[in-house]
Amino acid sequence: MDSVFGKHKTSKSAFKDIISSMPEDVITNILNRLPIQYAVTTSTLSRNWRFKWTSLSHVVLDKEFFDFLRGLGVENWYSEMIISQILHHLKGSITKFDLFIPYDKVLDVNTIDHWLMLLSKKGIKELKLINMYQEPLRLSSNLFSCVKLERLTLGECSIFSAQTTVCGFPNLLHLDLDCVEFVKEIFGEIITQCPLLECLQVGRRFPWDPSGKVKIDEIAKLKNLKCLWLPLCLLDNITITSSLVFHLVDHFSKLQVLYLDLSVCEFLGESSARDRVGTSSFSCLSTLKLDSIDSGNDDMLSFAFDMIWGSPKLHTLKITSAYAVPPPASSALKHISTRQLKHLRIVEFKDFGGSESEINMIKNILACSPMLNKIDIYLCSVTMYFGDNYELMFATKLLPKLHRASSAAQMNIIDRSDEYDVLLNSNI
Template sequence: MVLLSRKGIKEFKLTNMHEQPLKLSSKLFSCVKLERLTLWNCSLHPTPTFSGFPYLLHLSFYNVIFVNRNFGEFITQCPLLKLLEVGHFDLDPIRIIKMGEIAKLKSLECLCLQLCKLDIITFTSSLVFHLVSHFSKLQKLYLDLRKCKFIRESGGIGNWVRTSLSCLRTLQLQYIDFGSDIMLSFVNDMICGLPELQTLKITAEYNYVFPPPAFCASDLNHISMGQLQLRVIDFNSFRCSENEIWLIKSLLACSPALKKMYIHPSVCLNYEKSMFATKLLKLHRASSAAEVNIIGRLQ
């Protein structure tokens, strides 16, 4: 690190495969010309005089521990960030990101975030939209919903505002509990609120071994998806629940530009897969050119 700090490097990537985080030299913070920084399983000790990476464009942190420094404060010192990936942090309060801090990154084009790292106890569709609406240049959004608690909107399901994110084309929602009606309404809100969306990726997760009975999907009927611009849909860990089928049915019916839909069944799915394939053939498709592929097993 001493040597590299003298070379004016622009890109640095370090992956620590050991169990214990690697303590990095503070000399890293002398590499002020960095444009790309990727760290896995490391411990950082910013110096008191560190005032940021003024040229940093891409920042990817996975299981990175900050000592005596707030992570949210750190990213605000990288004003040109276009890509921010934050994943696999422990729930240590010193590393929780304040919503007001991340909202300052006006140049973001790609955001990958575990929502549970924000300093928020409960989430609603409106709150998530409020966050992403700060990023007018955002093109790709990846949200990890593990350990997130969602509640109903104060005005009822569907009380949300469509965003003006005209650049956002790709949305990935990970760990969606399709056994929860509130979570399903959130997914519906996100899709409806991003009218220019072209690529949608969803990974399902259940908090039960067997999903509970589906809630009445008619509760969402008053929220019309309208005409979506989706071209590609990728659905992972599909378990053939009624809530999942309801969403797939809605997407097929409201996506006249759809070209491909990929469905990856859960590894526990066997007989239900063939049953769903038969049901899928009967679902209405707004796009006559849409191809639906059921992949044998989740890869």
């Protein structure tokens, strides 16, 4: 009878909440992929979802999160109380914690210590603290209680320790430091106790802190490094030589990405420097970036040349000049190398002024790279003084029949002096 009048008996299972019936770890995985403000608002869906968000294991309190609170008109939108309440409401492990600190906010040292201890007890594996305030964020030795850390990113921080010795992070794979100060020269001591480290990135402003010097034999212990970003003035040496750098890099047989900053360091030549071309040990290196290269310094150019042609599997090359005006002519790199860069695809030159040495380096790369796709050349600010005539002069130097091993190689010359980059030649 019910079916005649269009009435259907439905079982209780038809109204079953399929999403809510999923395993807890699956729900947590879904919530972890949402911005935390949206994960928390799922508590309004139903009674069953009221406390689902407390199973979060990823806590990302980034700029977008605090902008969201401020947009809602929340009083004291950035407060230690809000952060503490979130951490204490979470009932399970916290494997990831990201915290953004605005330029006008100062956090209490004791509160940060409390958070670090709480995170260590909850098994933190990824920790990111980005401080925008002008004073460094002080981190005590409680940081080293986070022994399960696999990834650590710090920006504008100061690490101090009342202990005579400090421990490292036995499980750490990735260490990213930007504007980080270390008291009592403990940086070298820390990295020697990170045996699994695969990626070490040190920001440019770090070396100006005299407490941050590191000895070569300390950093050379990182046998598993695959990615290294290093200002050379961080090394505990007054002067830098090619052999010194080669000796360091030779320790990293797995290295794939290398970024070297040569600024604020004295680079000296060697009367008996060994010929690196043809005897390369950089067999895994695929990306090389050399910053602040003095194209008027023959010794530094020879070092750059040996690094490039000593990396047979190089795919991406980026070079930034040290000066905003063309340096004097150099005698280096006037020959064409006979060794091929068989895997090189992408090349980028920044702040190039059109010196003879720079032109010769470009010629070498064009002639030895059969698989090259493009070379992007960003002109230095000297174009502001010479105007369009200088742009034409620079392009004219490159236009004459340059020998190219790759018929597909394109050369783009880009003027960076304008408010917006202007592409001068898209296919020279």
